[in-house]
Amino acid sequence: MKNTFSLLPILLCAMFVQAQIPATEIYLLDIDNHGSHSHMGKPKNISNSKGYDSQPCFSKEGGTILFTSIRDGQKQADIYEYQLVADQLIQATETPESEYSPNFMDDGIHFSTVRVEKDSSQRLWQFKFHSTDKPVRILDKAVDSVGYHCWYAKDKLALFILTDPVSLQLAEVGKWQTHIEAEKVGRCMVKARDEKAFYFVDKSDTTQYYISKYSKGGLQLDNGAIQFGNNQTIEKLFPTVKGSEDFCITPEGNFIMAKESSIYMLSPATKNWTPLADLKSEGIAGITRVSISPDGKRLAIVAKENE
Numbered sequence: 323m324k325n326t327f328s329l330l331p332i333l334l335c336a337m338f339v340q341a342q343i344p345a346t347e348i349y350l351l352d353i354d355n356h357g358s359h360s361h362m363g364k365p366k367n368i369s370n371s372k373g374y375d376s377q378p379c380f381s382k383e384g385g386t387i388l389f390t391s392i393r394d395g396q397k398q399a400d401i402y403e404y405q406l407v408a409d410q411l412i413q414a415t416e417t418p419e420s421e422y423s424p425n426f427m428d429d430g431i432h433f434s435t436v437r438v439e440k441d442s443s444q445r446l447w448q449f450k451f452h453s454t455d456k457p458v459r460i461l462d463k464a465v466d467s468v469g470y471h472c473w474y475a476k477d478k479l480a481l482f483i484l485t486d487p488v489s490l491q492l493a494e495v496g497k498w499q500t501h502i503e504a505e506k507v508g509r510c511m512v513k514a515r516d517e518k519a520f521y522f523v524d525k526s527d528t529t530q531y532y533i534s535k536y537s538k539g540g541l542q543l544d545n546g547a548i549q550f551g552n553n554q555t556i557e558k559l560f561p562t563v564k565g566s567e568d569f570c571i572t573p574e575g576n577f578i579m580a581k582e583s584s585i586y587m588l589s590p591a592t593k594n595w596t597p598l599a600d601l602k603s604e605g606i607a608g609i610t611r612v613s614i615s616p617d618g619k620r621l622a623i624v625a626k627e628n629e
Contacts (some may be wrong), residue, residue: 345627348375348389349606350406351599353619362585362599362621365606368404368411376611378622381426384615387622388414388424388433401435401449406620415449417457423470434460436468444468444484462498472511474520480511480536490522490536503536504556508567510611515575523567524558531562533569533577560593568611573618580609580623601625 347370352363369375374392381387387404399420403412415421420438427434427448437447437457446460446468461479470482477495482488490507491500508523508531519537538554562569563579563586570578577588579595583602586595601609608626615621 343374343392344376345372346374346376346608346610346624347371347627348378348387348404349623349625350387351621351623353614353621355618360587360598362601365601365604365623368622369402370411372627374399376624377423378611378613378624379424379426380613380615380620380622382430382616384617384620386426387613388426389622390422390424399438401433403451412452414451415457421447421449425471425473427473428476434471434473436471446471446479446481460495461493464498465493465500470509470511472513472520474511474513474536475518478518480520480522482507482509482511504534510568512569512571515571515573521559521569521571523562523569525567530564531567532558533560533562534558559590560588563595566610570612570614570621572614573616578612578614578621580612583607583609585609585612585621585623 347367349365350368351365354361354363368387369389369391371391371393375389377390379388385406389402389404390399391402392399399422400416401414401421401424403414405412419440421435423436425434432448432450434446434448436444438444443466445463445466447457448460449457467484468481469484472480474480479493481491481493481500483491487506489502490504491502493500504524506526508525511520511522513520514535519535521533521535524532524534535557563581566579566581568579572578575590579586583606584600585598587598588595605628606625609623611624613622
């Protein structure tokens with residue numbers, strides 16, 4: 323096992339000391355699809371708080387967004403829940419520890435999150451919605467230094483682990499051992515629809531990042547795909563928008579990324595990024611993370627806080 327370190331709290335602590343923690347907000351946009359064309363509605367600020375608001379994630383039915391927030395001048399990170407229909411914001415965690423990187427779990431009544439524990443360990447925990455039940459650690463205590471995670475199949479996880487260099491590791495609930503599948507990867511991992519697979523960003527080439535796909539279960543690929551035992555494959559698909567690493571996938575299988583004030587879309591058939599919207603006139607800049615609702619009708623983006 324490679325040496326691991328808790329990078330996230332170290333970075334956040336340093337940024338707090340220097341008063342340079344990223345000041346970001348989460349905006350929600352309606353997407354109006356007309357055949358091959360899509361129109362973006364006016365962005366709505368749903369976090370609306372001075373400080374750090376990031377890592378949005380849609381529920382399966384699309385009516386709720388979870389995100390990480392550090393607000394009211396605090397150093398404490400908690401998970402917040404935005405309910406779209408009610409236009410209501412609810413604090414989902416309120417603990418002595420900090421929680422980051424939320425994801426909805428398949429049962430619909432729990433969510434998973436990375437918790438920075440008192441000894442600065444970063445492990446994966448499970449919380450129950452709107453409950454006073456105590457949170458439960460999901461993986462063995464030996465699985466530490468988790469930065470981000472993705473549920474790609476039942477009880478199976480893809481983990482962004484803060485090794486040196488950072489690594490993509492696979493884990494399974496009930497088992498203590500993880501398996502390193504790749505190194506020098508990006509933080510964004512997205513489950514593939516209807517199969518035991520997920521997408522991630524390969525950052526091994528510092529001049530150009532690539533979106534790649536991990537698959538398991540009989541999928542045979544060509545074009546330079548790396549073959550593993552038990553029908554596991556990692557296939558390098560296409561370049562990202564230059565310098566960007568966060569993406570999401572529409573119900574039709576198209577990829578969305580952003581850079582500065584612009585949003586781009588790519589069809590796997592053409593492998594070309596085309597401009598979808600420019601939000602500069604709306605005062606939006608420095609877009610990083612993107613998340614799309616399961617029906618493809620809403621897009622959540624993280625952008626710099628307006629000064």
